Amino acid sequence: MHTGRRFAFRVSLAACDLASCELLRTWLGVGTITHAPRRAEHYDDEVTYAVQAIPDLVEVVVPFLDEHLPPSYKREQYVAWRADLMAYWDDRARRRRPCTVAGCDEPRRARGLCRRHYYAAYGR
Ligand SMILES: [Zn+2]
Numbered sequence: 001m002h003t004g005r006r007f008a009f010r011v012s013l014a015a016c017d018l019a020s021c022e023l024l025r026t027w028l029g030v031g032t033i034t035h036a037p038r039r040a041e042h043y044d045d046e047v048t049y050a051v052q053a054i055p056d057l058v059e060v061v062v063p064f065l066d067e068h069l070p071p072s073y074k075r076e077q078y079v080a081w082r083a084d085l086m087a088y089w090d091d092r093a094r095r096r097r098p099c100t101v102a103g104c105d106e107p108r109r110a111r112g113l114c115r116r117h118y119y120a121a122y123g124r
Contacts, residue, residue, distance in 0.1 A: 007085050009051040009061045021049040028064060030056035058089050 009031070013020055021033050031051035051061050062082055069075045099106045099114035106114030113121060 007052070007054060007057055007081075007088070009057060009065075011049045013047050013049075018047050021047050024049050028060050030060050054085075054089060054092070057085060062086075 011021065011024065025031055025033055028051070030053070031049055034048050034050065036046045036048065051057055062085070065078055069078055097108050098104065099108055099117055100112040101114070101117045104114060104117060106116065109115045110118050111122070
């Protein structure tokens with residue numbers, strides 16, 4: 001089930017702080033680093049560290065932020081975001097049913113089968 005909800009954890013830093021982004025990525029072990037060219041002549045190039053995979057957000061980013069984000073307005077925003085994320089995660093986990101082929105963990109699409117097994121059984 002895809003509701004179209006998107007969640008992401010992003011940190012944007014000037015390119016001179018690339019080391020900080022790499023440290024964060026190494027520390028957490030998830031996410032990606034992207035480089036965006038400067039938006040204007042007098043800005044630095046921007047480096048963004050982002051985590052978008054829901055399991056990575058739930059299992060890695062949330063515990064990290066729970067522990068490290070000090071009480072602040074940012075934390076209040078985070079707590080609201082976390083509530084949305086967790087509600088979405090619970091809902092998705094409840095509705096997600098795996099393919100009926102033994103050992104296959106892909107989500108069901110049709111006739112109890114994931115996309116690959118459906119096409120294998122019924123052709124395109
Ligand atoms: Zn399957």
